[in-house]
Amino acid sequence: MTVPEMAVQGWHKSSYSAQxxxxxxxxxxxxxxxxxxxxxxxxxxxLLFAADAWAAFVEGLKAGEFPLA
Structure with a gap:
């Protein structure tokens, strides 16, 4: 699904991605x-994620639930 630019409040890249x-x-x-x-x-x-699904994903990352490849 393409998200109209006006629907997103600014896009952000990770600081780890440099340029x-x-x-x-x-x-x-x-x-x-x-x-x-x-x-x-x-x-x-x-991809669109509901607020509660995104929050659960971020918490899982912080808790180390996803092993590094």
Whole structure:
């Protein structure tokens, strides 16, 4: 699903990505939740996550629930 640019309150890349365009970007959605897109294709599709699902994902990251590859 493509997210209209006006629906996202600004896109952000991780500080770990430096100036590279080979990462994901996240942006809070005006109606709540989070959008995630590929930085190489900013006009392409984005994944949408409900606010509670995104919060659970972030908490899982902080708790180390996802092993590093």
């Amino acid at each position: 590279a365009n080979d990462c994901v970007e996240t942006g809070p959605v005006v109606v709540g939740g989070m959008a995630v897109r590929d930085s190489k294709d900013p006009e392409g599709p984005a």
